[in-house]
Amino acid sequence: MRVTCEVVAGETHDLDLPDDAVYGDVIRAVGFSEHEAAVLVDDSPVPEDAPVAVERVRLLRLVQGGDGEADTVAAADAGTSAAEAFALLGEPTRFAILRAIWETETPTSFSEIRDAVGTGDTGRFNYHLGKLRGEFVRKTESGYELRQAGVEVVRAVLAGVVNEAPERDPEPIGATCPAPDCEGDLVVAYDDHATVTCGTCDTVWMDNEFPPAGVTGRDAPALARALDRWTRHRSLLAFDGVCPACASETAATVEETERGTFLERVCGHCGHASRAPLWALALHHPEVSGFLHEHGVEVADRPFWEVAAVDAETTATDEGFVCRFSLDGGTLRVTLDGDGAVVRTERDD
Ligand SMILES: [Zn+2]
Numbered sequence: 019m020r021v022t023c024e025v026v027a028g029e030t031h032d033l034d035l036p037d038d039a040v041y042g043d044v045i046r047a048v049g050f051s052e053h054e055a056a057v058l059v060d061d062s063p064v065p066e067d068a069p070v071a072v073e074r075v076r077l078l079r080l081v082q083g084g085d086g087e088a089d090t091v092a093a094a095d096a097g098t099s100a101a102e103a104f105a106l107l108g109e110p111t112r113f114a115i116l117r118a119i120w121e122t123e124t125p126t127s128f129s130e131i132r133d134a135v136g137t138g139d140t141g142r143f144n145y146h147l148g149k150l151r152g153e154f155v156r157k158t159e160s161g162y163e164l165r166q167a168g169v170e171v172v173r174a175v176l177a178g179v180v181n182e183a184p185e186r187d188p189e190p191i192g193a194t195c196p197a198p199d200c201e202g203d204l205v206v207a208y209d210d211h212a213t214v215t216c217g218t219c220d221t222v223w224m225d226n227e228f229p230p231a232g233v234t235g236r237d238a239p240a241l242a243r244a245l246d247r248w249t250r251h252r253s254l255l256a257f258d259g260v261c262p263a264c265a266s267e268t269a270a271t272v273e274e275t276e277r278g279t280f281l282e283r284v285c286g287h288c289g290h291a292s293r294a295p296l297w298a299l300a301l302h303h304p305e306v307s308g309f310l311h312e313h314g315v316e317v318a319d320r321p322f323w324e325v326a327a328v329d330a331e332t333t334a335t336d337e338g339f340v341c342r343f344s345l346d347g348g349t350l351r352v353t354l355d356g357d358g359a360v361v362r363t364e365r366d367d
């Protein structure tokens with residue numbers, strides 16, 4: 019049979035193979051060993067011992083050079099697709115290897131990793147370690163260590179994002195709804211997102227992606243507090259123009275809704291979105307936090323739903339948006355631009 023094999027970031031080979039050839043024969047026919055390369059069909063790796071069933075394949079080199087010194091990585095340099103990268107992890111031993119290296123925190127020797135993983139079959143172990151080298155693991159003179167992608171995989175699994183799905187039914191958090199004339203009980207719930215809502219008027223006071231690891235071991239008030247901290251700190255990044263998920267740039271849009279004026283920041287790279295009332299973006303300005311402090315409101319300590327009880331009215335003007343904070347007869351007017359940056363503050367006491 020004739021098979022065309024395109025080496026990713028390399029040459030294309032027309033191969034003449036026996037009719038009962040397996041994908042491992044393709045790797046060898048191109049001049050690599052099975053430890054150095056994976057065959058991709060429709061962008062997914064196929065087992066080396068499976069019979070060749072297509073006329074065209076791609077070959078992804080995982081490691082170049084057989085002496086173990088130079089990890090020239092075709093995969094990373096050619097821009098491994100996410101599907102290829104995840105497919106490399108489709109084997110439990112490979113995650114066990116990443117975790118074993120991660121736990122040592124320093125470059126680790128071949129035998130230390132093998133002992134930690136607890137496999138008796140050195141050949142199989144070597145094969146799986148070889149598959150990880152390049153994208154996830156690198157070998158230096160002092161041993162094996164994780165590359166950033168390997169660290170991210172271990173962290174994602176430890177945070178439970180990949181393999182756990184706890185759910186929590188709504189439970190009271192011991193706080194009252196700040197909506198005017200409501201006074202309902204606030205409840206926290208979890209289902210991938212953590213939310214704090216009012217059980218009476220249904221207003222959503224906070225809603226955010228939250229790692230499952232943060233749910234475990236926390237009662238309702240503690241979960242609500244952790245959600246508040248998590249959301250506020252990450253939003254600060256987003257509203258500062260840096261995506262909290264991928265560190266790319268975020269762009270701002272102002273939305274006028276029935277519930278007030280909101281600013282949304284969306285990442286141009288990964289689509290992560292953060293949304294907050296415009297007045298909340300003014301809270302960290304020293305004039306604003308100082309004014310609130312004088313009137314007994316500690317912005318930094320209080321959860322958002324308590325700060326939201328502050329009377330803050332927003333109106334659009336030629337200059338931007340004016341948020342008017344009124345407390346005990348004192349008023350602070352804060353002008354923000356369309357990016358949520360404070361332009362000016364004025365006090366009338
Ligand atoms: Zn309410």
Ligand SMILES: [Zn+2]
Nearest residue numbers: 261264285288
């Ligand atoms: Zn992003």
